[in-house]
Amino acid sequence: MNTPAKGVWPRWGQRGTAGPAIPARLTFDHITHAYGTLTAVSDLSLDVAPGEIVALLGRSGCGKTTLLRVAAGIERQSAGRVLLDREEVASAKVFRQPEERGIGYVFQDYALFPHLSVQDNVAFGLKNMARAEAREVALRALERVGLRHHAGDYPHELSGGEQQRVALARAIAPRPGVLLMDEPFSGLDRRLRDSVREETLAVLRETGATSLIVTHDPEEAMRMADRIALMDKGSLIQIGPPQELYRRPKTLFAARFFSEINELDGVVKSGVVETALGRAAAGGWPDGPAVVALRPSAILLGGPGRDGRIMGSRFLGDTDHLEIAVQGLDSPILARAQAGAWPEGSAVRVRFDEAQALVFPAAET
Numbered sequence: 001m002n003t004p005a006k007g008v009w010p011r012w013g014q015r016g017t018a019g020p021a022i023p024a025r026l027t028f029d030h031i032t033h034a035y036g037t038l039t040a041v042s043d044l045s046l047d048v049a050p051g052e053i054v055a056l057l058g059r060s061g062c063g064k065t066t067l068l069r070v071a072a073g074i075e076r077q078s079a080g081r082v083l084l085d086r087e088e089v090a091s092a093k094v095f096r097q098p099e100e101r102g103i104g105y106v107f108q109d110y111a112l113f114p115h116l117s118v119q120d121n122v123a124f125g126l127k128n129m130a131r132a133e134a135r136e137v138a139l140r141a142l143e144r145v146g147l148r149h150h151a152g153d154y155p156h157e158l159s160g161g162e163q164q165r166v167a168l169a170r171a172i173a174p175r176p177g178v179l180l181m182d183e184p185f186s187g188l189d190r191r192l193r194d195s196v197r198e199e200t201l202a203v204l205r206e207t208g209a210t211s212l213i214v215t216h217d218p219e220e221a222m223r224m225a226d227r228i229a230l231m232d233k234g235s236l237i238q239i240g241p242p243q244e245l246y247r248r249p250k251t252l253f254a255a256r257f258f259s260e261i262n263e264l265d266g267v268v269k270s271g272v273v274e275t276a277l278g279r280a281a282a283g284g285w286p287d288g289p290a291v292v293a294l295r296p297s298a299i300l301l302g303g304p305g306r307d308g309r310i311m312g313s314r315f316l317g318d319t320d321h322l323e324i325a326v327q328g329l330d331s332p333i334l335a336r337a338q339a340g341a342w343p344e345g346s347a348v349r350v351r352f353d354e355a356q357a358l359v360f361p362a363a364e365t
């Protein structure tokens with residue numbers, strides 16, 4: 001193996017060598033799924049275009065895994081339809097078995113067979129090939145994830161990160177039109193996670209497979225996905241490109257999901273919302289009480305504004321995370337600033353960038 005340059009993790013294998021798939025359109029049409037009396041997914045519709053990478057984002061228990069299992073055919077939904085290239089694969093009338101769907105699945109715990117070698121694990125899904133060919137294809141997939149030299153080893157002899165790569169190789173080897181990944185990086189330590197994520201993304205782009213990736217980490221979703229589907233309690237809350245969910249969340253729940261936020265009470269009057277920290281356009285909301293959500297990056301320090309004092313400062317590298325007591329506000333304002341610019345105890349004037357104010361009706365809280 002190459003020695004990585006200082007601070008740089010080695011690339012897995014030669015980029016551009018993962019076999020291309022014929023991507024399929026994956027459609028969930030009004031899917032509901034219940035386990036007994038518990039409704040895990042509720043009337044959810046989602047259309048993933050061929051070759052698109054969509055992140056299913058949500059808290060633990062919101063139904064993400066259930067949706068993947070329904071897509072794969074591991075679970076049969078209570079109601080609604082699953083379509084691949086607009087053809088029903090699961091409905092009240094039709095149920096295609098998992099192996100008939102051309103879908104790859106990377107399980108959260110990788111689900112490698114302990115009694116099979118790494119190469120045989122990867123070859124396992126290549127049922128319609130002669131054994132020698134399947135083993136050759138498996139080797140190529142292992143080569144792409146940089147693990148050819150572990151082909152004869154058993155899963156327990158590999159690290160968690162290596163096992164994840166075997167699981168990925170196994171999923172892509174049959175060139176599935178759709179690839180489902182359930183929290184594929186959650187078992188990896190943070191430093192490793194970044195490089196594994198980047199390499200996985202390169203593999204996904206090379207295969208071109210339509211990909212649905214489950215995660216509870218908004219940053220991961222933003223890094224990987226063309227679109228993010230945000231779920232809560234079995235329902236789809238919002239779907240769109242990462243910038244749209246971050247900058248124009250439709251609900252306070254969606255705004256809260258992507259970063260910590262400051263929530264200011266406000267009152268809308270004639271299209272303008274007034275708060276203790278300043279005013280902003282009310283974004284079409286009618287007159288009445290409102291909440292103005294401000295990400296820490298929307299808080300402006302220095303210049304004009306309300307009087308405040310830095311109560312706490314946490315060093316984050318290039319920036320400091322600040323807690324600021326502001327006259328007239330009950331809770332401290334959270335802000336970001338260049339490291340060292342505002343030491344604890346210093347006086348500061350505080351306002352916010354109107355363009356970044358996210359306004360919601362108060363009833364939603």
Ligand SMILES: Nc1ncnc2c1ncn2[C@@H]1O[C@H](COP(=O)(O)OP(=O)(O)OP(=O)(O)O)[C@@H](O)[C@H]1O
Binds near residue numbers: 059063066067
């Ligand atoms: N086989 C099952 N039997 C009964 N209830 C289940 C089953 N699988 C999941 N559930 C329940 O359904 C709900 C949704 O679970 P699901 O695993 O789909 O959520 P998730 O968003 O993937 O969560 P996590 O990230 O924790 O896996 C949860 O309340 C869970 O307890």
